[in-house]
Amino acid sequence: MNITRLDKARDLNFKRQVEEESGQNLSACYQCGKCTAGCPSAGVYDRQVSQIMRAVQMGLKEEALKNRSLWLCLSCSTCSARCPNNIDVAAVMETLRMMARREGWVQDRPMETFWKAFLDTVKYTGRSYEMGVMAGFMARTLRGWGNVEIAPTALLKNKLPFIPSVIEGREEVARIFQRYAEKQKRS
Amino acid sequence: MKIGVFVCHCGSNIEATVDTAAVAKIAENYPDVVFAEDSMYTCSEPGQENIVQAIKKHGLDGVVVASCSPRMHEPTFRRTVERAGLNRYMFEMANIREHVSWIGRDREANTNKAAELVRLAVEKLRRNAPLYAKQFDVTKRVLVIGGGVAGIQAALDAADSGIGVVMVERESTIGGKMAKLDKTFPTVDCSSCVLAPKMVDVAQNPNITLYAHSEVESISGFVGNFTVKIRKRATYVDWSKCTGCGICTEKCPEKNVPDTFNEGISKCRAINIPFPQAIPKKATINPDYCRKLKDGKCGVCSKVCTVGAIKYDMVDEIVEEKVGAIIAATGFDLVDWKTITEFGGGTYPDVITSLQYERMMSASGPTAGHIHRPSDHKEPKNIVFIQCVGSRDCSMGRPYCSGFCCMYTAKQAIMTKDHLPDTDAYVFYMDVRAPGKMYDEFTRRAQEEYGVQYIRGRVSAIQPYTREDGSVGYIVRGADTLLGEQVEVDADMVVLAVGVEGSKGAGNLAEKLRISYDHYGFYMESHVKLRPVETNTAGVYLAGVCQGPKDIPASVAQGSAAAAKVMALFSKPKLENDPQVSVVDIKRCVACGKCIKVCPYQAIEEVEFRGQKKAHVIETVCQGCGVCTATCPQGAIQVSHFTDNQLLAEVNALCQF
Incomplete structure (x- = not known):
């Protein structure tokens, strides 16, 4: 089993960067899962959108960027419309796509x-x-x-x-x- | 004048960013200061003893303590100087914690600012004069606004101690939200069985005067002497004659009236008694639906009433009551869940609120305790409960937790399995919050003993569709965040655990009571931790959910606590006023009467003085707000302890250069 050593793996600069580029406060996410609940692409995702949000919160860069979900996202913004904490989740996804391209980590x-x-x-x-x-x-x-x-x-x-x-x-x-x-x- | 200055370290709270010894050293050079020192904890017993000794040793006339906010310890130090023989108003406090040490890190700048604030306090103190309180009588009666369980408890406790109680209830019966409940957690005992005896006690207690179907119109006066005007809204039934037999409610031909007591899931007549155990058990006509009142044609209730209690020409009546204290227990209402379009916004018949479900489960409710779907009256096979609807939701402007929904949802899920063992219950939750005696065990029982399926995740949408057999189903799509997957349930019925907010009209009442309230309509207590029952208006106390979300045990406890506060207030033969009140300089007063007009407490009267008209302040009524001072064109009216000279001396102390 893969155990994540948080004290080593946590990259808070990454979280800060995502927050800056997307203009969203990632700490506001309390992991209720409403974004995942309404996502029309959830069935084909390899990592659910709420899990991607979690990965960013934890500063786990690879987990957040190296997945196919980013590229299967339809940008329909249902997640943003439903988020109880007013986070524009679709904007975060968009930011992550741009970052993944910069890193050369596009999975699809x-x-x-x-x-x-x-x-x-x-x-x-x-x-x-x-x-x-x-x-x-x-x-x-x-x-x-x-x-x-x-x-x-x-x-x-x-x-x-x-x-x-x-x-x-x-x-x-x-x-x-x-x-x-x-x-x-x-x- | 000899002044002593004491600069407090407050442990490291102040000392960490302020050089208190240096502040004391600087203070020694201020005018009239004969003694200055720093101390570790000035408010501690040795700290206070130190002040007493210094007053005696140096013959001090006044004391300045530079420490925390006067909100907390000004009364403490006033008592200290009083112990040493000084008048309690020969004391000033400089707040160098909240205003200095906690808000800045630059030690040198902080030290300078602290020294400046001490200078300000010294200059004020040099112009202070001894003030003495006056005594006044107290009306030993209390007004309880709201007849829910918190108000009932407060009224009964106060009445038991011999205090007269005036209870005002907006609805036509007392009992509040608890009267609507079928069962209560965590014991699953019958709600009305435990509440009804208390309601009967209210009706029968000779010390309690109950005004149901009434509202507070206006409040004037002050602690000990409030005058309350109560609007008795017209019921169109003479309650002194009505026996509560209920014949009128059976014969009334207008059958299409939404039943508010049953949360709108059933209809009632235009003349109605909300429920069998209603107190008072009297009929009330709803003028919006009554045919006689609307078109003048009908009059059936008047014909069938055997005691001739129906009075179609009844009008609202205003009564006046004198009380010495007020307990607000106005409770809550549900957040407007109809704005949530993804849950149907109130348009799907089988998506109901938890309070509606509660009425459905109640034996005295519209379905006599049978659970069935509102749309086709069939027993549901799958029921989905959704928690945090309008709670912990910033997008709805409701960031707070409503506190008791986790528990009642667990109760309703258990009750569902009790009523319909073959029905599956699903609960979508975010966190189960069950901090209370036997609470967590209760939510575990729902899962372990009753097999209720808990799913950790919010629901995104409810989608109605027509099944093969023609009935309506509801696809509830949520997420199981523990599984990391989207999940769906084909539900027959959905129960929303809708969050709570301050009762409708709470803000309006708060303005009449002169108390503060927050964005959500909850009343502000005086101190979150140490004064949870008091408000910042003397003589006004809080009980129940009007102060913030809480369950029945906590509401009852706060009701008792509010009653205890009233008893303590009334235990003194007379109350003492705060002598920081307005004083008229009759030489300057030209009797223009402006102060009389602006005074919000009617504390200023016109008197004859040597043949001339003058303003005069009734000291026990004046609350020292200072509006008259700001209004007086002659500068003839001054608030003691806050005179223009004292305030200007403070300004001059700060603006030296």
């Missing part, structure tokens, strides 16, 4: 790739473009026909257009990406 590469593909379409069209996401994702992962069975239904409902719709202010959205890239380069 295809998911990260999917996110990249999604953001690329936003960058070019100013909004999401499903066909573009699919194409980008397939090209990057070389995964062929993963969810192809839903394509006919989606096509019939006009949810999978072949031509992207471009929004007004596409340039402005693109500039957000540009500014972010410049900021990354500077730091």
